[in-house]
Amino acid sequence: MIWDIILKELKKEIPLIDYNRYIKNLRFDEKNSQSDVKVLITDNIYIANWIKRNYTNKIASLFENETEIKPTIKINVQKNYENTKNTKTNYDIKIIQNNQKQSIINPSYTFETFVVGESNKFAFNVSEKVAQNQGKLYNPLFISGDTGLGKTHLLNAIGNYNIGKKNIILITCEEFLNDFTSHQLNKTFDKFRAKYRNCDYLLIDDIQFLVGKTRTQEEFFYTFNELKENNKQIVLTSDKQIKDLEIVERLKSRFQNGVTAQIQPPELETKIAIIKKKCELDLIQLDDEIINYIATNVNNNIRIIEGILMTINSYASIMNQEITLDFVKNSIKSYKNTNTEKINxxxxxxxxxxxxxxxxxxxxxxxxxxxxxxxxxxxxxxxxxxxxxxxxxxxxxxxxxxxxxxxxxxxxxxxxxxxxxxxxxxxxxxxxxxxxxxx
CATH class of the missing domain: 1.10.1750.10 (DnaA protein, C-terminal DNA-binding domain)
Structure with missing residues (x-):
């Protein structure tokens, strides 16, 4: 089959980590493919977008080598819930069965793509240890820091490290609350408990949203205890430190019983390195002067910086315009720090x-x-x-x-x-x- 040949060549020509993480599980949709259009299928939108940015041209060229026609590559996302619903061996991603939305592990957020600096070094190192040693060293791990500094990246990196090896649940606190409410209404708490108390890694983003949810806090307390007693790993992120969370004291004390890693705003050198890494991953070409300008004139929220980079690149591509410093200055006016009130x-x-x-x-x-x-x-x-x-x-x-x-x-x-x-x-x-x- 032609797709087997393409996969074999890709494995030779691209980094093995990219092949294993993103490429090898692609399926070739022969039925809907034509000589000038080849359709590939994945069940993860993040994987689809990442491959589109990084490897569609490479895949098209390999098809051309075999068929003498360079096709357009389409990547469709099809979720096959039945394959994951009842299996006990496929631990890649846990799917909520009550139609509540749940986070999917983002394949782009790995330890390899995380830029380490003085501001986040401890959080990175302890997250890596937790990924390698389930429930043994730092349990729970509580990662705090302002929005957009890399907490979610580290949470996904822990999940990515253990894909295919462990039973992982990665979920936002809001999704956890919605799932709890749904099971409460349907009187199916046994299923809820079985789901959350039988995972190897429970990774919850933005745990601060448990504030004011007394019944959910109580249920999470018992879930937390059971996971901890069975050496299952718990990792929580929050934009507040534990001492500032308005939750019941017994739950707060459980959080404090582990390791806390705070991510600080990145120093300038780290910020520049992050921008360079994002440009490398997304194939965006910016010179050092432009990168330095963005780093020094936009705040520390890395998500905002990612959005700026994609906006600049997309606009320049669509308008067929060279990315110059003047172009970038004009593009990021609304993002520049302009706060001067009450400065003395x-x-x-x-x-x-x-x-x-x-x-x-x-x-x-x-x-x-x-x-x-x-x-x-x-x-x-x-x-x-x-x-x-x-x-x-x-x-x-x-x-x-x-x-x-x-x-x-x-x-x-x-x-x-x-x-x-x-x-x-x-x-x-x-x-x-x-x-x-x-x-």
């Missing part, structure tokens, strides 16, 4: 000092070492551009002789911004931290 000079000094790893007192006194002089010039620049401090105010605050000294320092830092890309990026990073502090 003291805050500018504090954030600048922290970013440059120097003492705030040194910026205010007469010290004139190289790093402190740079900090003073940055404060002057931001004080003038963000809140329009007068030259005299800045001179008094920073212990300069008079306003003319401030004027000279302002000219020098503007020249450095123009000629030194590293300093320009650092100032943009500090500026965004200041604006983010006012959200």
């Amino acid at each position: 000079l003291e805050e500018i000094i504090n954030i600048t000092a922290k970013s440059l790893n120097i003492k705030t007192a040194d910026i205010k006194n007469k010290k004139r070492t190289k790093d402190i002089l740079l900090a003073k010039k940055i404060v002057i620049y931001l004080g003038r551009t963000l809140i329009r401090n007068s030259m005299t105010e800045l001179a008094n605050f920073l212990d300069f002789k008079d306003h003319s000294s401030i004027s000279k320092a302002m000219k020098k830092i503007q020249e450095e911004i123009e000629n030194n890309n590293e300093i320009r990026i650092k100032i943009e990073e500090i500026e965004n931290k200041i604006k983010d502090s006012k959200k």
